Amino acid sequence: MNPKVFIKTFGCQMNEYDSDKMVDVLHSTQGYEKTLNVDEADLIVFNTCSVREKAQEKVFSDLGRVKHLKKKGVKIAVGGCVASQEGGAIIDRAPFVDVVFGPQTLHRLPALLDEGARTKRPQIDITFPEIEKFDHLPPARQEGASAFVSIMEGCSKYCSYCVVPYTRGEEFSRPLDDVLTEIAGLSTQGVKEITLLGQNVNAYRAPMAPMMAGRSEMADLAFLIELTAQLPGIERIRFTTSHPNEFTPRLIEAYGKEPKLVSHLHLPVQHGSDKILMAMKRGYTALEYKSTIKKLRAIRPDLSLSSDFIVGFPGESEDDFNKMMGLIEDLYFDASFSFIFSPRPGTPAANLHDDTPHEIKLRRLQALQALLDTHVKAIGESLVGQHRRVLVEGPSKKDPQEFMARTECNRVVNFAVGPRDPASITGQMLEVKITQAFAHSLRAELV
Ligand code: SAM
Ligand code: SF4
Ligand code: F3S
Numbered sequence: 001m002n003p004k005v006f007i008k009t010f011g012c013q014m015n016e017y018d019s020d021k022m023v024d025v026l027h028s029t030q031g032y033e034k035t036l037n038v039d040e041a042d043l044i045v046f047n048t049c050s051v052r053e054k055a056q057e058k059v060f061s062d063l064g065r066v067k068h069l070k071k072k073g074v075k076i077a078v079g080g081c082v083a084s085q086e087g088g089a090i091i092d093r094a095p096f097v098d099v100v101f102g103p104q105t106l107h108r109l110p111a112l113l114d115e116g117a118r119t120k121r122p123q124i125d126i127t128f129p130e131i132e133k134f135d136h137l138p139p140a141r142q143e144g145a146s147a148f149v150s151i152m153e154g155c156s157k158y159c160s161y162c163v164v165p166y167t168r169g170e171e172f173s174r175p176l177d178d179v180l181t182e183i184a185g186l187s188t189q190g191v192k193e194i195t196l197l198g199q200n201v202n203a204y205r206a207p208m209a210p211m212m213a214g215r216s217e218m219a220d221l222a223f224l225i226e227l228t229a230q231l232p233g234i235e236r237i238r239f240t241t242s243h244p245n246e247f248t249p250r251l252i253e254a255y256g257k258e259p260k261l262v263s264h265l266h267l268p269v270q271h272g273s274d275k276i277l278m279a280m281k282r283g284y285t286a287l288e289y290k291s292t293i294k295k296l297r298a299i300r301p302d303l304s305l306s307s308d309f310i311v312g313f314p315g316e317s318e319d320d321f322n323k324m325m326g327l328i329e330d331l332y333f334d335a336s337f338s339f340i341f342s343p344r345p346g347t348p349a350a351n352l353h354d355d356t357p358h359e360i361k362l363r364r365l366q367a368l369q370a371l372l373d374t375h376v377k378a379i380g381e382s383l384v385g386q387h388r389r390v391l392v393e394g395p396s397k398k399d400p401q402e403f404m405a406r407t408e409c410n411r412v413v414n415f416a417v418g419p420r421d422p423a424s425i426t427g428q429m430l431e432v433k434i435t436q437a438f439a440h441s442l443r444a445e446l447v
Pocket of ligand 2: 164
């Protein structure tokens, strides 16, 4: 019987992507199959996140919960951003852990497990060998019609509050032909929707592929989108996450030129006060952010926008907070993420004087989330009666008689299938009419 691996993933889509790659590499080298039942696992992997303190601490409580499984020979590995930041300190705190590995060394996990079994000692590898990871990963085993493709890794922006540049290393882009080959391979497996993935995908810069030799300039995200749209079978293109600073005129133009690029953009603004944006080292003003959105909405009036917000950054006054609320009122965001500032060890913002009491930060967060919620609700209601092209993901989670799909703006749509063969519509793009809007989903009927 094949050995089984249980993976618990914390944090962002990059980690979700990396977890899938861990399963692929463990499967191709050691025959592992994924299990959702921790009690039948031979190997337990925690793919961790250290973006906020709570996320970081969660891994140690989870490790305590699986420690007893070591008695039956289960191996335990810790990967991701906490592993990258803490390294050997994880073994000091949890000596029963067998392997500690970073986001850039996940392809070495099978070798680290072997070495651990041979030497009977914990193995630690949190180096940043850059592109090596992608050269050592087997082709993706794709199930659905939607797939993520990592186009760049790391981050060189060094926002003053953020651990990512320290845990994932500096930005580097994957070669253009590698990315296109991966997307072409996915489309032959029935993938119709591609999400180009990275911490700052609009920092993507790669030499032109040999087939385009003669062009001296570097390929950027706009060019990658153009080439992806030309690949047979690809019907929808998304990207995440992009940075307001590198939202170039070429990328804005791509919304006019490329209908396969969805009318939905997740563009983290973080704050609406220039004083705080500067202290965060974001490199743009609120007006510059708004101007980018204005240009995009001139091209795509229906563009749905989502964002990340940090509340209670050191020095945030009531006036600063009101500026953030004003920006939200002006721009109207769809489903977004908002967090109270969490000081992260080793980041410059962790040393800033912070005299705002926690209760005030909490009150601000609640006010901000309430405002965001009213907009999400209004946007949902405005969709009722409209026709939308949706990508069918499969049977609905709540009612297997129904199907679940996603709109371009990333909203979940549930609908009954009627006389059609259910198996024939999974993975299809269909037109539906939205009939009802709920807080987290829409109801629709097939057109
Ligand atoms: N690269 C993206 C960008 O620049 O916006 C975001 C990546 S970050 C991993 C995801 C989100 O976590 C950020 O957009 C930010 O809102 C939040 N975040 C990062 N560090 C944080 C901190 N120290 N405290 C609270 N939230 C934080
Ligand atoms: Fe963190 Fe800033 Fe990089 Fe985003 S751009 S990952 S917030 S340092
Ligand atoms: Fe967390 Fe690392 Fe992603 S800190 S948000 S898992 S890049």
